Amino acid sequence: MGNNLQATGELSPGHDLNGYIQTVNSIPVLSVEEERELGTRLRENGDISAARRLVMSHLRFVVHIARSYSGYGLPQADLVQEGNVGLMKAVKRFDPTQGVRLVSFAVHWIKAEIHEYVLRNWRIVKVATTKAQRKLFFNLRSAKKRLAWLNNNEVDAIAKDLDVKPHVVREMEGRLSSTDAGFDGFANDDDDQAYLAPANYLEDMRANPAQQLEDEDYEQDATRRLSDAMAKLDDRARDILQQRWLSDSKATLHELADTYGVSAERIRQLEKSAMKKVRDMMGEESLAFAS
Structure with missing residues (x-):
């Protein structure tokens, strides 16, 4: 609906604000009956011409509301244009059966759009x-x-x-x-x-790009070497290390003992052996979780 309404061409506050204000003030205000009829046509039939008349007849109210935000140092034409967006959103949602005039319903939408514009543009x-x-x-x-x-x-x-x-x-x-x-x-x-x-x-004098790059390279290399070493373990040893040290919820020796049907001491031995194998395959570097 918005594109069709904006395509009216001559009504643009950005070109000549004073002329725009004179034009919108000359547009007749709708009576209660006219507003209800147009609102019904729009709501039931999607009548764009009815929506256009509803918007056009309320543009003067947008100007009135936008003037109250002139103290923020922003272009008045932009405030009016943002308010018009809010008016079109209100018209799209207007329900004439509720017994509320469009101007009363639209105030919230008009101010909401102007508020967002002011907050976005008042400062960097x-x-x-x-x-x-x-x-x-x-x-x-x-x-x-x-x-x-x-x-x-x-x-x-x-x-x-x-x-x-x-x-x-x-x-x-x-x-x-x-x-x-x-x-x-x-x-x-x-x-x-x-x-x-x-x-x-x-x-931040603590930042050292060379050290940061070195640390990142080291972490990536350590992660790769750990992954390669884990892949060379048998399934049981790999599962024990993952559940004991690499899982968010670390398993206990007794839990793993129940899983594999062996004693907790046997799980501890398997864990120690798996750690040694991984350490040997990764080189002399000590694993963080093995310290």
């Missing part, structure tokens, strides 16, 4: 990922009564009003007050500011 790094953080992101600034940092009483009051933990309020306040920083600094930084680039103080 997404500042709100959990439900509590998202709630704070869209409510904390309006909840603050002054520009200074929140005191403990204010934090507790906001946390109670928004039903979140106080430490989450503090964390989100810090995120909202911070700014993006280039990992390698910015192109216009002078030499005196170069040391502030995160790349100069976030370096």
Whole structure:
């Protein structure tokens, strides 16, 4: 349905936002009866023309909602476009038999799409990922009564009003007050500011690429040699080693004794002999599980 509606062409907030707003405000608002009839046609018959009229008549409401998000520094046209996506999703799910006007039903979908757009684009790094953080992101600034940092009483009051933990309020306040920083600094930084680039103080001096490669090669080689050695054992010896040392739930000597109908001491001897064979086949390297 979305592609058919977007194909109307002339209605695009990205080309001329003021002209777009004038156009959508001139589209007549539907009466209750008209809305119910169009909703029924869409729901029962998949009538795309009915869906188009439902969307077109509610575009003005999307503009009104999008204006309330202008404080985030994002293009108004983009906010409107995202809200329109939410409106189309609402129209697709609208059930006129429920006795609720489309505008009331669509508010949730419109805001949801705008919220996702704001969270994705407000900063390079997404500042709100959990439900509590998202709630704070869209409510904390309006909840603050002054520009200074929140005191403990204010934090507790906001946390109670928004039903979140106080430490989450503090964390989100810090995120909202911070700014993006280039990992390698910015192109216009002078030499005196170069040391502030995160790349100069976030370096992990413990990392040694040559040592890491050597360790990985050693582990891969040891794994290969162990696999080759295990393959040369007889079935019983291989099974004993696997169940005693290579299984997540390691078997006891008595459990294996019951399985093979021998004594626990005999299983211990077989295990010791198998370990020696594997060690000899792998060379002088000691097995981790044999230490």
